[in-house]
Amino acid sequence: MRLKLRNVFLVYFVVSSTGLLYALLQLGQQCGCTRQINPGNNIHRWETPHRRGGENMPVIYVVTPTHTRPHQRAELTRLSQTLLLVPALHWIVVEDSAQRTSLVSDLLAQSELQYTHLHVQTPPAMKLKDSDPNWLKPRGVEQRNEALHWLRENRSPKDHGVVYFADDDNTYSIKIFQEMRNTHKVSVWPVGLVGGLRYEGPLVTGGKVVSFHTAWKTHRPFPIDMAGFAVSLTLLLNHPKAQFDPNAERGFLESSLLGPLVTVGELEPKADNCTKIWVWHTRTEKPKLKQEELLEKQGKGSDPKILV
């Protein structure tokens, strides 16, 4: 009996210890999913205004010309949310208007971005009419130059920075901002869905830009879309007269800025030697609002107090 009890005890001891050990080991394992790191507020953001890790980075100055239209708030909202994912970024928004509008002011104030809000009205003679095709006159020229003026007044050549001209309707992967961050003079990369092609962009041999993939006005000195390059802040400040020429022939606007700053051979190819597309020249359709008039005649138009 003594012996039997001891045997039972021993068998139970071995079995239960094994079970317990197994259970404890399982408890030590991580769950079958990665855990979320931290409770906090609803909307994640990098620690604003200096988003995570951005303290020692060159600041990217994103220059966005914008003008009043039905989908302006949608476009600026979408772009501002993309920029929210990029550390060390300063958004310079320049309205084509006689004064700053409250729509843009309010949007910027709520954006949690570091920003500067400017405005300058395009002279009527230079202005694209609603009925004009959008390629007739370049848009945003005075506005981009106003941003250059602000940078020259408010920054010094010793400030490390990069300037990028980002229209409010294009699509930007956050990867393109990583690519442009370290720009010595002028960095370049391809742009998707532009110039009637799948993409336009520099052709690179031995790490140098040797020519360009483009189908349109191939004789342009810099056949590069506005979204396809970034310029060192220092370079811009050291050339205080460099700016966009409002009278440049169509397609030559980018060249009018870059010509005095850099040669083709000096361009710095990014995005894996210009083989990756991280920015697209998307265009948003003009919204059709013809029902609005009909409802207005019936006294049932959209509430003008509701901001779209």
Place this chain on the structure above:
Amino acid sequence: MRLKLRNVFLVYFVVSSTGLLYALLQLGQQCGCTRQINPGNNIHRWETPHRRGGENMPVIYVVTPTHTRPHQRAELTRLSQTLLLVPALHWIVVEDSAQRTSLVSDLLAQSELQYTHLHVQTPPAMKLKDSDPNWLKPRGVEQRNEALHWLRENRSPKDHGVVYFADDDNTYSIKIFQEMRNTHKVSVWPVGLVGGLRYEGPLVTGGKVVSFHTAWKTHRPFPIDMAGFAVSLTLLLNHPKAQFDPNAERGFLESSLLGPLVTVGELEPKADNCTKIWVWHTRTEKPKLKQEELLEKQGKGSDPKILV
């Protein structure tokens, strides 16, 4: 000695059994994050500290039908970056294709979002042709239903969640996700730039939806755009047959899902009683790629290895 051994045995038995029981109970607990349920590589998880909070929030299941086109990667990139700012979100992307494409697979794998990647091909008879105006047939019907099927197979009515149908070309403020997060049955809000109006949306009196601001087919039971409502996961799972009707008359697709689920009086108005626009029915222009053919004839077409 016999007595002592028995006592030791009994004490050990009680202690070890208690420990084993506790360990087994712990193993039965759910993880503190959304589980990976599905077999295969379909599901991805939170990976980065991007998102904060969210552990105890209802999960927002964002259902996005998508189809191959030149600007697909741009659109999905832009939307994925918006979703990256929203905690406790699970993106269900459903391709209209015979199999998952590598373009979408790669984009999702790099998105840092929690996602499920599905596909189902729209039957040829139901499919919109490239030459058709985009309003001729509803797009994404089979794909949204496939997502509903997946949710019914992989989630239980006890899971707290909200389902939102977000096409890949609209513009979403991150605020709309905060609004829909707590949805009892079906929550609603206005949508900008849709139906020929500045906005379409519910009209609210005394906290209840009493009618709708719309100019088109005003007799629709739920004259609400796809982007203008979210449905409780529990409600959808408790009505296992509720889905979009592929044969619904134009404009009645939303009503075909909502009709069996809710009455107009039960709709939960969000966005300050439906007075704030946080989502816009933007459309991206079809890119013009006519130069591509010309260059191809000269043997200078865009490099097909470069993904746009």
